[in-house]
Amino acid sequence: DADVTQTPRNRITKTGKRIMLECSQTKGHDRMYWYRQDPGLGLRLIYYSFDVKDINKGEISDGYSVSRQAQAKFSLSLESAIPNQTALYFCATSDGQGSSPLHFGNGTRLTVT
């Protein structure tokens, strides 16, 4: 089983709809992240959380919100989806050590029509 699991894997939704992307992990990491990836651009950080009571905005948080329901669960919501939110979304975790890499989920491909 994957250590970092994202659901759904693919989602098509209409403009104006509210949707939620979910992420769960079995790695026991405190730190969790949401990124989006667009062709030709680097990964861009949406939100991150260092523990259940800690939520921080990334560089592109407008139009998104998050919830850290437990150490293992971190969900991303699009309040009112718009077409330019069409992208590949990744959840990632880390143990916070300097040399430790991020561990990514398999991604959610979101299309907003």
Add this chain to the structure above:
Amino acid sequence: GQNIDQPTEMTATEGAIVQINCTYQTSGFNGLFWYQQHAGEAPTFLSYNVLDGLEEKGRFSSFLSRSKGYSYLLLKELQMKDSASYLCAVKDSNYQLIWGAGTKLIIKP
């Protein structure tokens, strides 16, 4: 502003050697990561450099020069499965990761 530059695309031949460069301008430096990402899949960790020099890991090696703001990933004995994008990322003074756009590597038989 902070910036990481990588070539957009490179082509190499199976069995050959390829070097993928990454130059960075960031506010501070706390380590550089290389990830591999196959199309439509998650990035996976390849290497980490924080001190100058070469880190070797099997067919893959990564080099860092902090004074030049420069790193490269060296892939030897290329295999078709190495066709992927390679992402360079730097931790800045706030320990935030800054990502390059990635280099798409195409391997030809």
